[in-house]
Amino acid sequence: MDFVNVIVDISHEKVDRIFQYRIPDHLKGRLKAGMQVNIPFGRGNRLVKGCVVGFAEKPDYPPEKIKELDSIAEGSVQAESQLIALAAWMRERYGSTMNQALKTVLPVKQKTRQKQSRRLIRKISVEEGVSLLEEYQRKKYRAKARLLEALLQNEVLDYQETVGNLKISSTVVRGFEEEGIIRMESRTLYRNPFADHFTKKEKEVLLNSEQTEAVEGIWSEYQKGVRRTYLLHGVTGSGKTEVYMELIARVIREGKQTILLIPEIALTFQTVMRFYERFGERVSVIHSRLSGGERYDQFMRAQNGEIDVMIGPRSALFTPFSCIGMIIIDEEHESSYKSETVPRYHAVEAARFRAGMCGASVVLGSATPSVDSYYRARSGRYGFYRLTGRFGNAGLPNVSIIDLRRELKEGNRSIFSRRLKEAMEKRLQCGQQTMLFLNRRGLSGFVSCRSCGTAIRCPHCDVALSLHNDGKLRCHYCGYETGMPSLCPSCGSRYISGFRAGTQQIEREVKKLFPYARVLRMDYDTTRTKESYEQILTAFGKGEADILVGTQMIVKGHDFPNVTLVGVLAADISLYAADYRSSERTFQLLTQAAGRAGRGQKTGEAVIQTYVPDHYSIRAAARQDYEEFYRQEILYRKMMGYPPAAFMLGIYLSGPEETFLEKQADRLGKVIHRLHAEGLTVIGPAVAALSRKKDMYRMVIYLKHMDENMLLNVKNQLERILENETVWQKIYIQFDYNPLNAY
Ligand code: ADP
Ligand code: ZN
Ligand code: ZN
Numbered sequence: 047m048d049f050v051n052v053i054v055d056i057s058h059e060k061v062d063r064i065f066q067y068r069i070p071d072h073l074k075g076r077l078k079a080g081m082q083v084n085i086p087f088g089r090g091n092r093l094v095k096g097c098v099v100g101f102a103e104k105p106d107y108p109p110e111k112i113k114e115l116d117s118i119a120e121g122s123v124q125a126e127s128q129l130i131a132l133a134a135w136m137r138e139r140y141g142s143t144m145n146q147a148l149k150t151v152l153p154v155k156q157k158t159r160q161k162q163s164r165r166l167i168r169k170i171s172v173e174e175g176v177s178l179l180e181e182y183q184r185k186k187y188r189a190k191a192r193l194l195e196a197l198l199q200n201e202v203l204d205y206q207e208t209v210g211n212l213k214i215s216s217t218v219v220r221g222f223e224e225e226g227i228i229r230m231e232s233r234t235l236y237r238n239p240f241a242d243h244f245t246k247k248e249k250e251v252l253l254n255s256e257q258t259e260a261v262e263g264i265w266s267e268y269q270k271g272v273r274r275t276y277l278l279h280g281v282t283g284s285g286k287t288e289v290y291m292e293l294i295a296r297v298i299r300e301g302k303q304t305i306l307l308i309p310e311i312a313l314t315f316q317t318v319m320r321f322y323e324r325f326g327e328r329v330s331v332i333h334s335r336l337s338g339g340e341r342y343d344q345f346m347r348a349q350n351g352e353i354d355v356m357i358g359p360r361s362a363l364f365t366p367f368s369c370i371g372m373i374i375i376d377e378e379h380e381s382s383y384k385s386e387t388v389p390r391y392h393a394v395e396a397a398r399f400r401a402g403m404c405g406a407s408v409v410l411g412s413a414t415p416s417v418d419s420y421y422r423a424r425s426g427r428y429g430f431y432r433l434t435g436r437f438g439n440a441g442l443p444n445v446s447i448i449d450l451r452r453e454l455k456e457g458n459r460s461i462f463s464r465r466l467k468e469a470m471e472k473r474l475q476c477g478q479q480t481m482l483f484l485n486r487r488g489l490s491g492f493v494s495c496r497s498c499g500t501a502i503r504c505p506h507c508d509v510a511l512s513l514h515n516d517g518k519l520r521c522h523y524c525g526y527e528t529g530m531p532s533l534c535p536s537c538g539s540r541y542i543s544g545f546r547a548g549t550q551q552i553e554r555e556v557k558k559l560f561p562y563a564r565v566l567r568m569d570y571d572t573t574r575t576k577e578s579y580e581q582i583l584t585a586f587g588k589g590e591a592d593i594l595v596g597t598q599m600i601v602k603g604h605d606f607p608n609v610t611l612v613g614v615l616a617a618d619i620s621l622y623a624a625d626y627r628s629s630e631r632t633f634q635l636l637t638q639a640a641g642r643a644g645r646g647q648k649t650g651e652a653v654i655q656t657y658v659p660d661h662y663s664i665r666a667a668a669r670q671d672y673e674e675f676y677r678q679e680i681l682y683r684k685m686m687g688y689p690p691a692a693f694m695l696g697i698y699l700s701g702p703e704e705t706f707l708e709k710q711a712d713r714l715g716k717v718i719h720r721l722h723a724e725g726l727t728v729i730g731p732a733v734a735a736l737s738r739k740k741d742m743y744r745m746v747i748y749l750k751h752m753d754e755n756m757l758l759n760v761k762n763q764l765e766r767i768l769e770n771e772t773v774w775q776k777i778y779i780q781f782d783y784n785p786l787n788a789y
Pocket of ligand 2: 495496497498499500534535536537538539
């Protein structure tokens with residue numbers, strides 16, 4: 047590479063521009079993204095600091111206009127410039143402005159300045175003070191006398207308290223300072239929201255052989271200088287967290303830092319405690335309940351070297367550590383790792399890029415890895431370790447699949463199968479708890495047959511069609527539409543509709559069946575605030591209810607040792623989400639849901655009700671058999687050309703006028719065709735899954751390509767076109783690289 051792209055020090059220049067420089071021969075091969083360099087800038091060619099964000103083989107400007115880079119800046123702080131380089135990468139990959147990307151990665155300075163603790167320290171001796179005090183009293187300088195008196199009692203005073211309690215103006219204090227009676231000392235107080243909660247414990251854990259194999263395998267490569275990504279596949283309770291902690295301890299011994307990402311919902315007090323107990327105050331945690339100021343403080347503590355480990359959700363990835371040794375992502379399959387605002391980055395990809403800049407390894411852990419990560423692990427691109435057993439007495443639950451078609455045929459039209467009803471009854475009798483899980487992930491509005499279980503799917507995309515208000519069924523990938531059939535196309539039954547029961551209805555039905563049961567409900571309606579979410583879980587944990595009814599929110603987080611039954615009411619709903627990941631999500635949700643039963647000493651039972659008992663994601667989840675699920679799913683992805691077998695780019699269009707938006711979407715479709723990108727598949731334009739939101743109409747176009755770089759290239763060309771033609775500026779267009787959720 048002969049040319050380097052540089053962003054000029056952001057404190058004093060416009061950041062949205064990237065400047066290109068020629069690399070002098072002696073620096074070729076020595077520059078890396080995230081490095082700080084000195085570059086000649088402006089008319090006078092004064093040397094300023096810049097940050098390397100990328101490279102180019104060929105110049106983007108006439109070569110005679112390109113200046114030569116001067117040198118690598120010595121002794122510079124790398125954290126910020128690596129974050130800037132990360133922002134530049136995110137801008138390029140996910141499509142956003144540089145400003146949006148920088149706002150995402152750089153700690154936001156709070157308007158309210160950090161808390162400063164200021165102290166007044168007496169400089170004069172007690173004798174001097176006493177005689178001065180007499181003078182003040184003689185001259186009736188009341189305020190001065192009060193302050194001096196206080197200083198004679200205490201050599202050091204807190205500024206706030208002095209000004210407040212003694213009612214002394216800041217002018218008086220300043221006067222004392224000027225006269226040399228006191229000196230002022232200020233130091234920044236970083237808010238540490240957890241400071242009071244922990245004690246460090248020395249607890250010896252002897253890793254078992256699988257854990258040891260993972261730790262030693264990863265660590266021996268680390269010590270040889272190999273930096274790569276690893277997947278750690280192990281069911282919940284198999285000891286992944288212990289593996290993380292051992293790796294973190296070793297990274298700390300090397301004098302380096304670790305970032306550990308955990309989905310917000312799993313960031314429970316118990317988890318955090320384990321880390322505090324092991325690493326003491328060298329750990330910090332950020333989560334969404336922290337104020338902006340507290341969050342900023344934690345980032346500053348990281349920057350100042352006060353901590354070694356940062357734990358938090360997605361945004362903790364941007365902790366300004368200077369020397370990261372490892373980035374660990376727990377539950378890596380969680381969709382909360384994907385940002386749903388621009389830039390729509392995925393934390394796993396962004397972590398890999400950041401790790402590349404700072405020479406860190408990445409460890410991904412999950413009980414149900416994303417198909418994407420598993421694919422890479424299987425193909426050898428990721429290192430791969432497995433933990434197969436569970437710790438303690440906890441065994442896997444007994445899972446049964448109930449065929450709801452048969453229930454209907456045999457005259458049971460209740461939302462509870464006979465098996466589930468019986469099992470609930472038994473739990474009520476012996477004082478154990480039940481969780482009823484309504485799988486509402488994905489959008490309702492799909493149509494399926496209650497007699498044979500068939501859902502109506504798009505003939506082109508093999509995803510479920512959605513029923514719209516005008517009575518038509520539509521595909522949200524390609525726009526295919528058809529009328530609503532009155533009979534099931536595959537078996538002729540009249541019982542064709544979606545599963546419409548909500549959590550409220552289930553709660554009512556439970557109360558009807560078991561009037562004496564104490565029922566709690568947890569769904570979007572009952573958890574508007576964060577506290578209510580915690581309250582419900584805590585109450586259930588304390589045994590204040592027999593049955594908890596809820597959506598996917600109840601599947602994660604807390605452990606309830608007294609829950610011995612989990613009922614999944616309609617396992618298939620998430621199968622009909624109108625996107626290609628619906629089977630993957632179904633498998634993950636069901637595996638997690640079933641895994642909730644029997645966490646304590648007692649063996650658990652799970653009952654999965656479904657209209658499609660033979661679907662591989664349901665069968666595999668019942669057996670907690672990831673391999674089996676993966677084998678089928680990857681075939682489907684390959685056949686249909688969905689990620690990870692291909693790369694996908696969502697283009698989301700929205701605007702206030704429906705017809706204009708449709709016209710623009712069509713026009714954009716034509717623009718894409720005119721690029722003549724070889725091997726590119728264009729799907730749509732089509733109405734988005736959520737066709738209107740806040741009075742904005744929404745449409746989508748999806749692009750697929752086997753070659754990632756070709757796809758990114760198309761995105762870049764489109765970005766340039768969209769920027770330069772004013773006609774596009776009347777609608778809002780976003781890119782979504784490898785989208786996780788339907789738009
Ligand atoms: P995961 O992170 O995979 O859910 P954890 O690391 O939380 O699993 O382990 C589950 C339980 O087993 C925890 O209570 C943990 O302390 C315990 N545990 C894990 N590994 C060991 C070990 N090697 N020796 C003793 N206890 C262990
Ligand atoms: Zn049918
Ligand atoms: Zn389609």
